[in-house]
Amino acid sequence: IPEIGVYGPLISAISVEPNFIPQSEGGKTRIAPIIVGAVGSCLIFLVLCVLWWRCYFRAKSGREQDIKGLELQTSSFSLKQINIATNNFDPANKVGEGGFGPVYKGLLADGTVIAVKQLSSKSSQGNREFLNEIGMISCLQHPNLVKLYGCCIEGDQLLLVYEYLENNSLARALFGPEKFQLKLDWPTRHKICVGIAQGLAFLHEESRLKIVHRDIKCTNVLLDRELNPKISDFGLARLDEEEKTHISTRIAGTIGYMAPEYALWGYLTYKADVYSFGVVALEIVSGKHNMSFGPATNCACLLDWACHLQETGSLMELVDQKLGSEFIKVEAERMMKVAFLCTNASPSLRPTMSEVVNMLEGTTVIPEVIPEASTYSKDLRLKAIRDHHSQMQSQSMEGSQDRRSTLVGSLHGSSSASAHDLYEITDESYL
Template identity: 35%
Template sequence: MAPRNLRSLLLSLSFILSTFLSCPDLASPASTSFNFTSFPSPALRNLTLLGDSYLRSGVLGLTRDTDVPSSCSGSVIYDRPIEFFDQESNTTASFSTTFAFLIDSVNPASFGDGLAFFLSPGNETLGSPGGYLGLVNSSQLTKNTFVAVEFDTRVDSHFGDPSENHVGLDIDSLVSIKTADPMVQGVDLKCGKLITAWIDYKNDQKKLLVFLSYQSFKPQDPLLTVDIDLSEYLKQMRYAGFSASTEGSTELHLIQSWSFQTFGFLPARPKSRPHNVSDSSVTNKPPISVPESESKLHRRLGLGLGIAGPAFFCVVLALFGYITVKKWRDIKIEKNFKAEVFAGPREFSYKELKMATKGFHASRILGHGAFGTVYKAFFISSGTIAAVKRSKHSHEGKTEFLAELSIIARLRHKNLVQLQGWCVEKGELLLVYDFMPNGSLDNLLYQEVEQGSLLKWPHRLNIAVGLASVLTYLHQECEQQVIHRDIKTSNIMLDGNFNARLGDFGLARLMDHDESPVSTLTAGTMGYLAPEYLQYGKATEKTDVFSYGVVILEVACGRRPIERDPADQKMVNLVDWVWGLHSQGNIIEAADKRLSGTFKEEEMRNLLLLGLSCANPDSAERPSMRRVLQILISEAEPVLVPRMKPSLSFSSSLPLSLEDLVSDSDDIKWSCPRNVPNQSRLKC
């Protein structure tokens, strides 16, 4: 720690101590007030971004900004807890919040699901995508605690939604207590215009009011009025924030400004000191003279300083020792890390990477992942191009980042996006990778034919083989087994020769080969998650095999894992759809129609059946990645795939806790794309 920072810390401690000694005890909590007219980068010091949320150009985005349908959820939470209840006076504060938001979509027919303003007892509120609005964890429906106002843009019948354009008050459930239609006041939530919302709770009237307008001034009449006493729900400290979600849509949710304040607490006052004596025991005394009062004050001050002085010195000494030891440990960890990867990837300077990315300019953004934002970097000195990943968790997990990177840096395989270097400087965590000229597989697989060349069948077969090869390496040939946990087409890059390169290890976990499956919160992307992973949160090599199977079906069919059927607008699961054709004996009908039959029918059939065998609901029936690779290169016989899709079952060998036994596991069905838990906070 710099001397200047240490001096500031000592001065702050001195101020706190003097305030403590000189001020009377306060009985009432202070009101909370903050105002973000926009969100510049320094605003992140007071905000926590979870899931798919991001900050760009002074605006908060809650869900992915993409022109292809996706399913995601994100939250933004004010870091400091807010006190709504004064226990001594039994007073609940009123509150008022105002924010400007925008809901839009690049595709007018692709909307859902909406956003919500919430008050939550925790600061890690991130729920599932889809109808859960990023507010509710679908696997723990009975454990959600919140007060929220939802701005919903899709009808979810199981939540009793009245329309695809409504505002509602939710308490611990997405079944709204009361709703209102904004169109009554001429406001369309999905119009793409900036909308200002005012939410007022008046504790004295036990009333919550919601106002909406395209203008910046508050309307006279509220859109939604709810007679309700929130005091029972606000007795704990609460965090304020926003959440939003999508499910197979391109809906975009932005927050441009936000203000919040509580009011209604009684003025601060000294605590009462009741006497436990009778009237007869109190003797009358003459008025106290000024000199005697000053003498008592000096004695009290001297006594206070005599006690507080040594205590203050001990606190400062202990704090200084803690800071010194912590700094020494951080330096030691960083030095050990540098020594460990010295022979491998190089260490870049922050200045070098900043210059190569034009100061991390928005025009250089290639995409967003679990780890953070990816930028295109031009190194003028060497004339080379690279991809730089900038972590969105810059101030947390540094030790874990260094420890894990030291192992991942050793990975060497022709089908991995190779790590060139790293940078840990100025509070930033930066990774430098090889630049892939053909971008990600999903961009090439789903682009319109008019926009570029169609991915040819030989390239698709080569991608399947390359991906199987690198997963065999990660699962069975590394010193420590690597479970990727987020295999999907957007994480598969293509080099200049259309060879597959697996990247984005932001969710990867390392484990010894003889270890039991990793137990963790469910993480990954909807449509690629194995059923048993959703049920138990246990990541194994077989969960990677399932994700691989879905990717293979995408490559063969040219369809996304979950798509909306244009005919009846129902969501269609790719695995279910292909298995349905297989049960009818028409699996070849699943082939990508854009290929116009320019493939060998036997190769297409074998690839589709291999994809189904990997995506088998029963993890025990899935082949290993080594077996998959052998099948692809004709060194092993294909796995037999039953005509009817096996029923969903789970191995009894997986350990179950009491919480697992009483959870809402019956709600999880393979054909239902909504019930997908999400990771609370994505970390490298």
């Protein structure tokens, strides 16, 4: 027997729990489900990650195959080249913000100044507009169309590289913030109007691909150093197949510039561009934005005001007051008459763009046209807005995010379903 002096302190240090119950093996079974659940969650997470990566690379590969299938007549830029040109997309080089991403000014190694349009690769609509714009512009060459130098598809980047236009957009020049407006004299305005008409005539009648732009407005007309106009933003453009009329369930464009038959019923032909041009021509003459009117003026838009002035025999009041008397009255009257002809509610009564060019240059007699009463014009536009709003609500209930953003954008005067503009489109952003 051990001596008490040796083990006594050790034994006395042990406390005894009188109600102690030994743990059964059932405790281990309670831990097992937790372990199995954790392992299962990890496996599910890994499977989802693998599926996501497969979808991502499949989409990327599909996009690259689509690009190759377009038989581009432009260059392909590396992301490294673009990063160097834009100084890694330095905010100081940002010159605009479009509906699908920002636009940056850049400088290539050979000294060429470029505009880089960055589209979101996460948007299926952005991909669609990207491919559409590349496919359309890459095979179009005309002095009055913006030139596409190439594109970059690398990683998650979708980039379009254009020529840089020093004087930004016609919208900023005419009715942007005062500090950015340009003093456009009458000869320059006339040159711009004729140039836009020539660009559209090329798209509709002269190019190998007959194209309906669908979003002609001052924001989508850019001005170079000599103030020559160049039509931009072909993200919404559609091929105009001969003797075929598009009935579109996806209306795209800008409220105030869309032809009534297209805004109301989705009836799309090249005459929709003719209508939009008529609105732009009135903006050039007046220096006023088409949608700068409201209830206080009793006019829904610039076109309604122009019709009212025509009815009261005071049409010359439409001419921009900033011009004073320094304009050619005959040319101004001719431009306004052409605008009325282009914005006729009946597509069949609108001229072709080649006819418009001849009329503006004075080589063709302008048919006498009676502009629609402003109340009728107003009813058409209000009905178009109501119809768009109804469609927006129904599409919203169906969870169609793309359609909803399309209509909301239209109601605020910006392009709907569009890759938007090379430069800004909001009131504060004609920068």
